[in-house]
Amino acid sequence: MTTLVFAETPQLAGDLVARATALGPEPLVLALRPADGRQVAADVVLAPASGRAEDVVPALAELAAERGADVVLLAATVAGREIAARLAMRWGAALVPEATSLALTRGGGTAERVVHGGAAVQAVAWDGPVVVTVAPRPGPPAEPSRPAEVVEIAADARVTLISREPLPRGEVDLADADRLVCVGMGVRAEADLALVGELAEALGAPVACTRPVAEDRGWLPSDRYVGISGRHVSPRLYLGLGVSGQVQHAVGMRGSSVVVTVNSDEHAPAVTDADHAVVADLYQVVPALVAALRRRAAR
Numbered sequence: 001m002t003t004l005v006f007a008e009t010p011q012l013a014g015d016l017v018a019r020a021t022a023l024g025p026e027p028l029v030l031a032l033r034p035a036d037g038r039q040v041a042a043d044v045v046l047a048p049a050s051g052r053a054e055d056v057v058p059a060l061a062e063l064a065a066e067r068g069a070d071v072v073l074l075a076a077t078v079a080g081r082e083i084a085a086r087l088a089m090r091w092g093a094a095l096v097p098e099a100t101s102l103a104l105t106r107g108g109g110t111a112e113r114v115v116h117g118g119a120a121v122q123a124v125a126w127d128g129p130v131v132v133t134v135a136p137r138p139g140p141p142a143e144p145s146r147p148a149e150v151v152e153i154a155a156d157a158r159v160t161l162i163s164r165e166p167l168p169r170g171e172v173d174l175a176d177a178d179r180l181v182c183v184g185m186g187v188r189a190e191a192d193l194a195l196v197g198e199l200a201e202a203l204g205a206p207v208a209c210t211r212p213v214a215e216d217r218g219w220l221p222s223d224r225y226v227g228i229s230g231r232h233v234s235p236r237l238y239l240g241l242g243v244s245g246q247v248q249h250a251v252g253m254r255g256s257s258v259v260v261t262v263n264s265d266e267h268a269p270a271v272t273d274a275d276h277a278v279v280a281d282l283y284q285v286v287p288a289l290v291a292a293l294r295r296r297a298a299r
């Protein structure tokens with residue numbers, strides 16, 4: 001059985017090699033040449049003209065085929081996920097993204113992965129070659145003990161990188177918030193956000209939302225929604241207003257210290273999962289809270 005480890009950075013190599021070694025014989029370690037040209041601890045160093053997946057993947061697929069690999073293991077970083085998916089297609093292998101456990105059998109293997117935002121564990125099995133990604137665990141880079149074979153890779157001339165610009169960041173970074181007011185679809189009209197804004201101001205908290213409030217109704221920018229596909233937040237106080245607490249949302253706010261929710265449905269997951277729940281109409285609760293906070297501030 002032959003395992004190839006592909007480490008995008010020297011910091012990711014140690015953990016990947018340890019995991020691959022636990023699966024069987026010593027892995028063949030492939031690494032990208034660091035931008036500063038430093039020596040890295042690897043058997044083969046890929047030196048692509050660019051770091052783009054389009055350039056790296058054909059060389060990886062060729063090496064995997066040439067060395068008769070059964071498994072290629074990568075870290076599930078942003079780049080690693082893209083490279084893994086392209087590599088599986090090109091090499092004709094199965095793909096197991098973000099495995100939490102991994103076992104190899106004769107000619108195949110089995111793995112587990114967490115799905116549905118942490119609500120379930122999926123067991124998968126495959127036959128033939130496979131590309132597996134695992135959660136990245138950076139550590140100190142190992143010192144190179146022997147010279148590596150260097151493979152120079154030309155750029156794919158069919159694709160030209162014209163420019164690269166970071167996405168503009170909104171004026172509010174929810175990740176830093178100490179308190180958060182989060183609105184859900186229980187808020188009936190966009191104009192009612194003014195009322196929520198009064199409460200948020202009295203609490204000194206930014207306003208976040210659930211995905212449909214941002215993506216379907218467009219009431220708040222998409223960098224304000226919390227959840228599996230949105231922002232992950234960990235305020236001391238999370239106050240949900242008309243939020244049902246579906247798992248895709250809950251995954252993003254599980255790090256909150258104290259969760260308070262206002263919902264008219266006593267069976268909503270947000271109510272049963274909260275530290276403190278007010279089962280009532282938010283249109284009665286919010287003005288009462290604003291008035292109480294203002295009275296307190298005036299004292």
Ligand SMILES: Cc1cc2nc3c(=O)[nH]c(=O)nc-3n(C[C@H](O)[C@H](O)[C@H](O)COP(=O)(O)OP(=O)(O)OC[C@H]3O[C@@H](n4cnc5c(N)ncnc54)[C@H](O)[C@@H]3O)c2cc1C
Pocket residue numbers: 183184185186187209210211212213225226227228229230231241242243244245246247248249252262263264265268280281282283
């Ligand atoms: C692949 C995928 C990814 C997703 N990612 C995310 C994500 O990252 N973040 C996210 O938020 N969602 C995400 N979703 C959507 C998610 O499944 C839910 O649909 C969404 O979170 C529900 O939003 P909500 O709680 O605002 O609305 P609803 O589920 O419609 O809940 C509204 C709540 O308001 C209550 N309510 C109504 N009127 C009042 C009132 N007057 N007073 C008090 N309470 C009231 C209701 O009882 C209800 O519980 C994702 C879905 C999919 C399929």
